[in-house]
Amino acid sequence: xxxxxxxxxxxxxxxxxxxxxxxxxxxxxxxxxxxxxxxxxxxxxxxxxxxxxxxxxxxxxxxxxxxxxxxxxxxxxxxxxxxxxxxxxxxxxxxxxxxxxxxxxxxxxxxxxxxxxxxxxxxxxxxxxxxxxxxxxxxxxxxxxxxxxxxxxxxxxxxxxxxxxxxxxxxxxxxxxxxxxxxxxxxxxxxxxxxxxxxxxxxxxxxxxxxxxxxxxxxxxxxxxxxxxxxxxxxxxxxxxxxxxxxxxxxxxxxxxxxxxxxxxxxxxxxxxxxxxxxxxxxxxxxxxxxxxxxxxxx
Numbered sequence: 001x002x003x004x005x006x007x008x009x010x011x012x013x014x015x016x017x018x019x020x021x022x023x024x025x026x027x028x029x030x031x032x033x034x035x036x037x038x039x040x041x042x043x044x045x046x047x048x049x050x051x052x053x054x055x056x057x058x059x060x061x062x063x064x065x066x067x068x069x070x071x072x073x074x075x076x077x078x079x080x081x082x083x084x085x086x087x088x089x090x091x092x093x094x095x096x097x098x099x100x101x102x103x104x105x106x107x108x109x110x111x112x113x114x115x116x117x118x119x120x121x122x123x124x125x126x127x128x129x130x131x132x133x134x135x136x137x138x139x140x141x142x143x144x145x146x147x148x149x150x151x152x153x154x155x156x157x158x159x160x161x162x163x164x165x166x167x168x169x170x171x172x173x174x175x176x177x178x179x180x181x182x183x184x185x186x187x188x189x190x191x192x193x194x195x196x197x198x199x200x201x202x203x204x205x206x207x208x209x210x211x212x213x214x215x216x217x218x219x220x221x222x223x224x225x226x227x228x229x230x231x232x233x234x235x236x237x238x239x240x241x242x243x244x245x246x247x248x249x250x251x252x253x254x255x256x257x258x259x260x261x262x263x264x265x266x267x268x269x270x271x272x273x274x275x276x277x278x279x280x281x282x283x284x285x286x287x288x289x290x291x292x293x294x295x296x297x298x299x
Contacts (some may be wrong), residue, residue, distance in 0.1 A: 001036050004057055004080070011049040016040040023072040023298070026064065026083065028126060030219040031268050032072025032096045033298060035062075035081035042085045044185060048158055054080050058078055062297060063183055065128035073298035075089060075267045084130055086185060091116075094191050100130030100184040104137075108203065116254065117131060117194030119148050120202040126222075130184040134177040134244065135293075136170045140206050145170035149188040156181055173226055173293055215253040218261035224275065225258060225290040233282075233290055234258030240281045247274045273294070 001019065008017045017039050023032030033094070036059075041047045054061045060079035064070065086099030089107070108123035121142030122132065123181055131137065133151055136144050150164050161182075169176045177184060210216060225233035236255040244254045247264075248270035253259040256266050260271055279290050 004037055004053060004059065007053050007057075008037065008050065011046060012039060014040075014093055021081075023067070023076060023081070027067035027070050027072055027221070028219060029067075029071055029221045029271070031266055031271065032070075032269075033074045033076030035077040036079055038081045038083070040083045040085045042087075044154065044160070045082070047082065047154065047183065049143070050080060050082060051158065059073070065101065065131040066126065068125075068127040069131060069294050070270055071221060071271055071294055071296045072271075073296065075299045077298045084128075085099075085182070086130075088186070094193060095188055096191065097186055097188045098129050099186050100133070101127060102129045104125070104129065104132060107207075111191055112196065112199050112203065113237055115193055115196050115199070116191040117199050117202075118142070118191040119189070119261060120199060120206060123203040124207050129187055131251060133168070133184055133187050135173050136168075136175050137173075140209070143170070145175075147189045147191060149190045151187045152185045153182045154185055160185070213256055215255045215259050215261050218253070220253070220259050220261045221294045223258045224260050224278075227292045228291075231288060232258075234260050236282055236286055236290075237278055240278075240285050242278060242281060245259075245274070245277070247277065250274045252278065268296075268298075 018028040020034040021038035086101040234257040249266035250270035
């Protein structure tokens with residue numbers, strides 16, 4: 001990996017190329033073994049150079065955003081892990097074009113500052129725009145499918161492409177990007193002019209709900225399992241008496257049974273074992289196969 005590191009620092013500043021970087025520093029779970037090489041890229045040129053080095057040396061690449069919907073396994077990630085740090089933002093009337101690395105709370109505040117409504121639901125989601133588009137993030141009745149106009153991405157041939165809203169094939173916590181290795185660069189969103197006081201009150205209302213109902217004081221990766229029309233995972237898990245159940249320092253939250261929290265020194269294996277236990281108990285009691293919403297990567 002020394003050779004790869006030396007090639008990368010020709011294109012990137014040394015502070016943005018890290019060897020054996022603990023992924024617990026880059027996930028909201030505060031869990032994860034080391035990435036062989038961890039890089040932050042700020043431009044498309046930097047991204048392409050990094051991808052070319054990986055391709056030439058035949059090593060794998062993993063792209064992440066803010067690591068908020070992610071469980072990295074204890075042995076870490078082989079090859080190069082790229083954190084996409086594209087944070088350009090441009091407001092044009094009722095449209096905002098924004099880089100995939102922009103954090104959602106900052107984006108929501110920008111919309112508020114410009115009296116634009118439609119992003120209030122995202123103001124408390126701790127992820128980035130790229131992750132939000134990829135998984136059609138949503139909360140409190142709003143989803144990204146409702147506001148995305150088009151997305152610019154880099155395909156596997158390193159060509160920049162754009163797709164319009166319908167081409168994303170959005171559904172619950174899903175988009176076409178779940179099926180590809182394409183890398184989201186930026187997204188254009190369509191909002192509406194609104195009343196600043198109303199927008200602010202909505203953001204404050206959602207923030208209060210989040211504090212009351214979600215274990216934001218402990219490291220977590222958001223909802224662990226996908227909701228379905230027939231059931232809400234948190235309700236089923238609660239009915240199974242699993243609130244507060246733990247394996248090591250991984251606990252089912254007592255505040256919201258749909259969340260697993262890290263009470264200090266949980267390993268990825270603790271979390272994975274707890275997930276399996278929850279799935280087994282739910283299957284035995286309700287004949288339901290819970291489906292993961294969080295992404296598990298690494299080895």
